[in-house]
Amino acid sequence: xxxxxxxxxxxxxxxxxxxxxxxxxxxxxxxxxxxxxxxxxxxxxxxxxxxxxxxxxxxxxxxxxxxxxxxxxxxxxxxxxxxxxxxxxxxxxxxxxxxxxxxxxxxxxxxxxxxxxxxxxxxxxxxxxxxxxxxxxxxxxxxxxxxxxxxxxxxxxxxxxxxxxxxxxxxxxxxxxxxxxxxxxxxxxxxxxxxxxxxxxxxxxxxxxxxxxxxxxxxxxxxxxxxxxxxxxxxxxxxxxxxxxxxxxxxxxxxxxxxxxxxxxxxxxxxxxxxxxxxxxxxxxxxxxxxxxxxxxxxxxxxxxxxxxxxxxxxxxxxxxxxxxxxxxxxxxxxxxxxxxxxxxxxxxxxxxxx
Numbered sequence: 001x002x003x004x005x006x007x008x009x010x011x012x013x014x015x016x017x018x019x020x021x022x023x024x025x026x027x028x029x030x031x032x033x034x035x036x037x038x039x040x041x042x043x044x045x046x047x048x049x050x051x052x053x054x055x056x057x058x059x060x061x062x063x064x065x066x067x068x069x070x071x072x073x074x075x076x077x078x079x080x081x082x083x084x085x086x087x088x089x090x091x092x093x094x095x096x097x098x099x100x101x102x103x104x105x106x107x108x109x110x111x112x113x114x115x116x117x118x119x120x121x122x123x124x125x126x127x128x129x130x131x132x133x134x135x136x137x138x139x140x141x142x143x144x145x146x147x148x149x150x151x152x153x154x155x156x157x158x159x160x161x162x163x164x165x166x167x168x169x170x171x172x173x174x175x176x177x178x179x180x181x182x183x184x185x186x187x188x189x190x191x192x193x194x195x196x197x198x199x200x201x202x203x204x205x206x207x208x209x210x211x212x213x214x215x216x217x218x219x220x221x222x223x224x225x226x227x228x229x230x231x232x233x234x235x236x237x238x239x240x241x242x243x244x245x246x247x248x249x250x251x252x253x254x255x256x257x258x259x260x261x262x263x264x265x266x267x268x269x270x271x272x273x274x275x276x277x278x279x280x281x282x283x284x285x286x287x288x289x290x291x292x293x294x295x296x297x298x299x300x301x302x303x304x305x306x307x308x309x310x311x312x313x314x315x316x317x318x319x320x321x322x323x324x325x326x327x328x329x330x331x332x333x334x335x336x337x338x339x340x341x342x343x344x345x346x347x348x349x350x351x352x353x354x355x
Contacts, residue, residue, distance in 0.1 A: 002066045002067065002068060004064065004065045006062070006063050008061055009021055009056045010025075014056065016056060018038065018050055018053070018055070019038060019052040021056050026064070033069075035052050037064065037065070038051065038052045040067075042067065044062070045060050046060060046061050050062070074104035074109045074110065075104070075118065076110070076115060077115060077119035078111065078115035079119050080115060082094055083097070085143065086298060089291075090147070090291045091145055091148060092148060093298050094144055094145075095142065096113065096144060096282075098139050098140065099277075102136060102138075114130045114132060117146060123148065124146070124148055127147060127148070127153050128150075131153055132144075133147055133157055136282055137233065139278055140277075140278065141281045141282070142282025142300050143283070143284070143285040151291075152290040159288060163229065164288065166286035166297070167227045167282065167286075168227075168282075168284035169225040169226075169227070170214075170222070170223070170224060170225075171246055172309060173220060173246055173279075174219065174245050174246075174247060174253070174259045175221055175242075175244035177213040180213075181212075182208065183207075183209045183239075187199060187207040187232070187233075187234060188202075188203050196233075197232050197233045198241075199238070205229075205231055207228075207229045207231045207238065209226070209227060210225070210226040211223050211224065211226075212224045215310075215313075217313040217314065217317040218316055219259070222310060222313075225239070233252070236251070236278060239252075240253075247272055248277050252278075257273045258272065267312065267316065268316040271309055271312040271313075272309070279309065281303060283300055283302065285298050
């Protein structure tokens with residue numbers, strides 16, 4: 001908390017509005033910031049709340065209670081519950097819920113994982129980024145590792161750079177995905193929308209995502225995604241690039257949350273459209289412990305919202321199969337059953353993402 005500032009309006013500011021006089025007397029603060037403090041009741045004249053438009057004539061006693069900017073107050077400890085999967089003197093592995101922002105940024109200056117870490121492990125204040133070495137998007141759930149010391153942070157960053165950290169995700173996508181595959185396509189800022197990422201021809205960063213079908217349904221698939229690299233929104237962008245965007249993805253998914261041209265049952269349409277985030281969960285994390293050298297791995301069960309959506313997808317697929325059988329239609333595979341593939345068959349074909 002910043003100390004209040006007491007000052008007296010000089011005579012040469014007589015006739016000015018209060019906000020104009022303060023802008024002259026306190027040039028280290030912007031006029032808009034001073035106006036906001038006045039509006040919030042943080043500026044008084046002779047002990048009374050002030051108004052930005054009121055004029056001053058010189059000699060008035062003014063007290064200003066300055067407030068830190070969101071950026072200045074971002075690195076503060078906050079008591080936020082954490083689901084800690086593993087912890088020792090060197091690292092922590094956290095199962096992050098959907099909705100929790102990892103690092104403060106515009107629009108989310110508090111209530112983040114970083115704020116929680118500063119409360120739970122105060123010593124991480126001395127570690128760069130409070131020990132955070134990789135991130136998950138706000139609405140992505142699952143596992144991530146945090147370093148509690150600078151040596152651990154340095155080692156984990158090197159492991160990430162060497163691509164020896166194993167990160168495996170579960171996703172529900174809009175497509176019938178068969179077997180295994182790989183997307184090897186550079187990712188950069190979308191040239192048409194700088195707020196988004198995209199597969200790009202020029203100036204993109206090398207990015208590789210492996211995927212594998214676990215179950216297929218009438219119109220969707222439950223897939224495993226493995227990262228070789230860790231680019232911003234990598235899985236979301238890569239799956240969209242092969243026309244298999246994540247269910248619930250407000251940025252890279254279909255407009256309105258429903259893929260055009262698909263005739264779904266009412267129950268399935270409601271479940272899919274009502275899924276409030278991208279259906280993506282960081283399910284497994286593997287690394288070499290930075291102090292002991294031991295290979296370690298953790299697993300996280302998919303959260304309740306994804307379980308519920310999978311249950312709807314399975315039931316809808318089952319009903320579709322029964323309806324087809326009753327009508328005597330031939331179906332070449334049962335979408336209610338997991339798609340079978342041969343683990344020994346190397347089917348990791350590159351996709352052409354130049355279109």
